[in-house]
Amino acid sequence: MFSKACEYAIRATTFLASCAESGDRQNLKQIAEACDAPEAFTAKILQTLSKDGIIHSIKGAFGGYEIPSDKLSVVKLSDVVKSIDGDNIYNGCGLGLAHCNEKKPCPLHFHFKSIRDELKEMLESTSIGDLAHDLNKGGALLKR
Amino acid sequence: MFSKACEYAIRATTFLASCAESGDRQNLKQIAEACDAPEAFTAKILQTLSKDGIIHSIKGAFGGYEIPSDKLSVVKLSDVVKSIDGDNIYNGCGLGLAHCNEKKPCPLHFHFKSIRDELKEMLESTSIGDLAHDLNKGGALLKR
DNA sequence: AATTAAGCGGATAAAATTATCCGATTAATT
């Protein structure tokens, strides 16, 4: 479904979002640990997310990463996915055809349509704050 | 969504299924051409599909690949996908967590549930005959 | 000002996926 990088990105963003209310900044090591993700690779992903304005990075001693709490309901899952994997998952053709559309559909097109639409709708309506809430409230996990 | 190999596999299987009624056998070159897929790579994929009993291969001169027409409604899209990509797309966790389940869900779990279920249902209920039908009837394409 | 704890960016490495090549085998035709 998503690339490994994107899975890590969603985990990291969710973790940071869950820390946003209490306002504690997390550094790379803490994030990688919390997300069960390789540290160096996570660093690269966080850089991308930071460039795309999804998370905020603070350099220097006692730096790290944060998400301003006013962004929790603004930033959607689709923004995270798009930043790392692009929008192909929910906009592209299931068979990888470049010119597949309603007029000239691939054989899978209409079978896939409602799934793709539901996926897109879910990604675009679920905020990172929603995920953080799931993590804090329910028994939701980011590891193993 | 699917790997490139799996996309090619679905295209090839759909093409062969569309030839099943008229009963004409297709060789590697014809299949690769019809599916806009690299020939040598397609060969490997066809071997896998053949081993898994999804298509039938005939060696020697005037050999090629076929799908017995009585299999058209029996073989499902899920069989093709499982043969090449495994069942992770519709059975695995969206965040790649090994132990994610209803009791210990990842933050995405319940947001994803209906999508995964619908995807699974679609793959398991759509036969390769259905796809072949779409290809023959509608303006459905396998290329570009 | 020096030290220290961070992220940044570029280079590199490892692993997986995608792709090609080619000799061996198979089977139909001549």
Next chain:
DNA sequence: AATTAATCGGATAATTTTATCCGCTTAATT
């Protein structure tokens, strides 16, 4: 029996994805 048109299977190559390393910069503390 020889030729030819195919798949099969193993080796290898190219590309992409995943992952690591390290020197540089940034900024807080001492």
